[in-house]
Amino acid sequence: MLHRPRRLRKTAIIRNTVAETLLSKEMFVYPYFVTGGKNIAEPIKAMPGAFHFSVDRLVKEVEKGLKIGINKVLIFGVGEKKTKDASSASDRNSIVAKAVRELKNKFGDELYVITDVCVCAYTTHGHCGILENNYVQNDASVNVLAKMALTHAQAGADMVAPSDMMDGRVLAIRQLIDKNGFDNTAIMSYSTKFASAYYGPFREAADSSPSHGDRKSYQMDFRNGREALQESLTDENEGADILMIKPALAYLDVIKELRQNTLLPIACYNVSGEYSMVKAAARQGLVDEQKIVMENMYAFARAGAGIIITYHAKDILEKSWL
Ligand code: PBG
Ligand code: ZN
Numbered sequence: 001m002l003h004r005p006r007r008l009r010k011t012a013i014i015r016n017t018v019a020e021t022l023l024s025k026e027m028f029v030y031p032y033f034v035t036g037g038k039n040i041a042e043p044i045k046a047m048p049g050a051f052h053f054s055v056d057r058l059v060k061e062v063e064k065g066l067k068i069g070i071n072k073v074l075i076f077g078v079g080e081k082k083t084k085d086a087s088s089a090s091d092r093n094s095i096v097a098k099a100v101r102e103l104k105n106k107f108g109d110e111l112y113v114i115t116d117v118c119v120c121a122y123t124t125h126g127h128c129g130i131l132e133n134n135y136v137q138n139d140a141s142v143n144v145l146a147k148m149a150l151t152h153a154q155a156g157a158d159m160v161a162p163s164d165m166m167d168g169r170v171l172a173i174r175q176l177i178d179k180n181g182f183d184n185t186a187i188m189s190y191s192t193k194f195a196s197a198y199y200g201p202f203r204e205a206a207d208s209s210p211s212h213g214d215r216k217s218y219q220m221d222f223r224n225g226r227e228a229l230q231e232s233l234t235d236e237n238e239g240a241d242i243l244m245i246k247p248a249l250a251y252l253d254v255i256k257e258l259r260q261n262t263l264l265p266i267a268c269y270n271v272s273g274e275y276s277m278v279k280a281a282a283r284q285g286l287v288d289e290q291k292i293v294m295e296n297m298y299a300f301a302r303a304g305a306g307i308i309i310t311y312h313a314k315d316i317l318e319k320s321w322l
Contacts, residue, residue: 021302023322025069028313029114029267033205034058034099035079046201047272048279050311052078055099059106068317072112074161074309075099078121078206085130086119090147097155104156114188115152117145117162117173120208127210128164128218136218142169146176153182161244163190165218170238188242188267191235192228192254195219198247198273205272228254229261236264242307247271249296252303259304267307268300275311290321 008018033044033052040054041061053061062073077096080088088094096115103113119141120128129141141164149160150173160177162169170189177185195216203209220231228251232243243262245255246269255268278296282289293312300308316322 021298023297023301025317025322027301027306027308028070028316029072029074029307029309030065030070030313031074031076031309031311032058032061033076033078034095035077036095044201044205046204047276047311048283049314050205050275052205055095055102058099059102062103062107062111065314066107066110068314070313070317071110072114073103074114074116076116076121076206080122082122082124084124086122086144086148089119089122089144090151092151092154094151097151100152100155100157112158113156114159114161115149115157117149117152117160118164119144119148120164120210121206125211126208127213128215129166134213136166138166138168141166142172145169146172149173149187150176150180150182153177153180153185157185159186159188159241161188161190163193163246165190165193165215165220168238170235170240174239186241187239188244189232189235189238189240190246190269191232191240191243192251192258193219193244193246194222194228194251196222196247196250196271196273198250198271200273201276202272222250225254225257229257232258233261236262240264242267244269244307244309245305247274248300248305248308249274252299255300255303255305265307266305267309268303268305270296270300270308270310270312272311278312289315290319294321 008014035052037054038056041057042052044050075096100113118128120126125131127136129136145164152160242265244267245251248268248270278292281287
């Protein structure tokens with residue numbers, strides 16, 4: 001026999017020597033849900049281990065996170081006043097703007113703050129844009145999103161992350177924030193985001209479910225792989241600094257194909273449903289949580305993601321699973 005691949009699997013040392021994929025703590029981004037009020041740390045039922053934090057408690061959590069190496073956070077605002085035109089999303093004193101100001105004041109460049117830019121938690125109807133004649137209007141939505149991104153940049157966000165899937169929003173955000181002097185604020189685009197049932201727990205957490213209809217007229221059809229690549233490359237052309245595929249686990253093929261077709265950094269979002277499924281199975285003793293989580297993380301990296309946004313990041317770093 002000329003080939004005995006098992007030779008290089010014989011001991012841990014040789015397995016580690018030939019391992020093709022490495023993970024580092026620098027790859028992880030941890031998402032936080034921020035709400036109004038004071039001294040609030042309310043567990044999110046659908047997502048064991050995740051919380052709604054008021055800004056004061058968020059600051060404390062982030063401080064703890066920094067000690068274990070979580071130095072990149074993605075901020076979602078929850079519980080803001082909902083209107084038809086999502087006006088509270090671009091309020092200079094929105095919960096997100098306040099959170100960003102506090103975090104950047106306290107931690108400066110020790111912490112990298114990314115904000116989610118989307119209006120579904122700020123609209124009465126729960127859609128990710130401006131709804132008129134029962135249709136989410138693209139260009140009107142893009143205007144609102146660009147203003148929201150500008151507010152975040154003004155509050156001090158290092159990076160804004162549009163998650164709405166309107167056409168042309170990356171370019172519009174780039175132009176508006178540049179015009180206002182924020183040419184160093186980066187954009188991580190949710191560039192290929194599928195209309196997915198995996199967002200279920202998040203929508204409970206963010207109170208952002210559409211009150212009627214679904215998101216299929218703006219988020220992508222999961223039957224399409226060619227279009228998935230085109231969506232991300234369009235955002236590259238519009239000036240995105242980082243491209244993101246979301247969800248992650250069922251879309252490793254999309255991550256891999258994007259890897260072969262762009263030179264930009266690639267992120268994947270290991271979303272709420274993926275997280276909650278693992279937590280639920282682990283709690284029932286059906287799987288070993290640490291092993292399952294790390295297998296998933298290596299799969300993301302192997303597929304080509306250099307940045308992993310995941311609710312598991314806290315467990316991974318706190319419990320030294322890396
Ligand atoms: C808002 C947004 C969603 C997620 C991130 N930003 C939900 C959605 O599009 O319905 C999903 C995150 C997760 O499920 O963990 N547009
Ligand atoms: Zn949205």
